[in-house]
Amino acid sequence: MGILDGKTILVAGVTLDTSIAFSVARVAQEQGATVIVSNFGRAMSLTRRVIRKLDPEPVLLEVDVTNEEHLAGLADQLREHTDSLDGLVHSLAYANPETALGGKFLSTPWDDVAKALQVSAYSLTSLTMACKPVLANPASVVGLTFDATVSWPVYDWMGVSKSALESTSRYLARYLGPEGVRVNLVAAGPLETLAKKAIGGADEFNTVWGSRAPLGWDPRDPEPTARAVVALLSDFFPSTTGEMIHVDGGLHSTGS
Numbered sequence: 001m002g003i004l005d006g007k008t009i010l011v012a013g014v015t016l017d018t019s020i021a022f023s024v025a026r027v028a029q030e031q032g033a034t035v036i037v038s039n040f041g042r043a044m045s046l047t048r049r050v051i052r053k054l055d056p057e058p059v060l061l062e063v064d065v066t067n068e069e070h071l072a073g074l075a076d077q078l079r080e081h082t083d084s085l086d087g088l089v090h091s092l093a094y095a096n097p098e099t100a101l102g103g104k105f106l107s108t109p110w111d112d113v114a115k116a117l118q119v120s121a122y123s124l125t126s127l128t129m130a131c132k133p134v135l136a137n138p139a140s141v142v143g144l145t146f147d148a149t150v151s152w153p154v155y156d157w158m159g160v161s162k163s164a165l166e167s168t169s170r171y172l173a174r175y176l177g178p179e180g181v182r183v184n185l186v187a188a189g190p191l192e193t194l195a196k197k198a199i200g201g202a203d204e205f206n207t208v209w210g211s212r213a214p215l216g217w218d219p220r221d222p223e224p225t226a227r228a229v230v231a232l233l234s235d236f237f238p239s240t241t242g243e244m245i246h247v248d249g250g251l252h253s254t255g256s
Contacts (some may be wrong), residue, residue, distance in 0.1 A: 006078035012047030013091030121164035137180035189248035213249030
């Protein structure tokens with residue numbers, strides 16, 4: 001018997017089997033959940049291939065969080081497969097690697113900043129509200145961040161976007177709590193995902209974590225992060241909301 005028995009979870013942002021979202025989907029299934037996944041555009045073909053590794057193969061929905069029609073139709077799409085949604089996982093982020101990352105912070109044009117904020121932060125609200133008509137009471141929303149309470153080398157406008165995401169999660173927790181919806185984040189250490197590989201110079205994070213994380217850190221293993229997400233989706237945290245749980249080998253607790 002798993003901790004998500006009887007629950008239906010939407011995992012947004014599954015692309016490759018190295019992604020945190022894929023590991024979340026796999027662990028959620030192992031813990032008894034019915035999993036639905038989403039992606040959009042050209043990435044749909046990648047998602048379609050990778051979810052064949054899951055058993056059972058999840059339903060795949062196309063949801064572009066910058067497309068108002070997709071968001072407006074999401075609840076109806078979900079109703080075709082479930083009566084209600086017990087959990088939502090937001091594993092979505094984007095910043096133009098040519099202009100907004102890798103040390104280009106001071107020259108990034110507003111259009112690229114706006115896109116990063118919309119996809120990486122505002123979408124936590126827009127996606128949650130799109131799902132709200134089918135969200136159960138209680139329900140759990142979990143997002144993924146890279147602790148933005150400090151600045152990081154080369155992370156630039158993605159760091160700003162993650163700060164916005166972290167604040168957004170607290171406001172969502174405030175406004176949706178009375179309706180039984182918990183909203184929390186998991187702050188993962190650096191993992192070898194597609195997103196990380198797009199950031200020039202991001203390998204520097206591995207050096208930092210390798211030397212400073214008290215518990216050590218394996219950047220090739222997303223499972224500890226996925227387990228934390230699944231725990232927050234479960235009923236084991238019924239009174240926890242507006243929180244950010246660190247899964248980073250303890251590095252956040254250390255000084256220089």
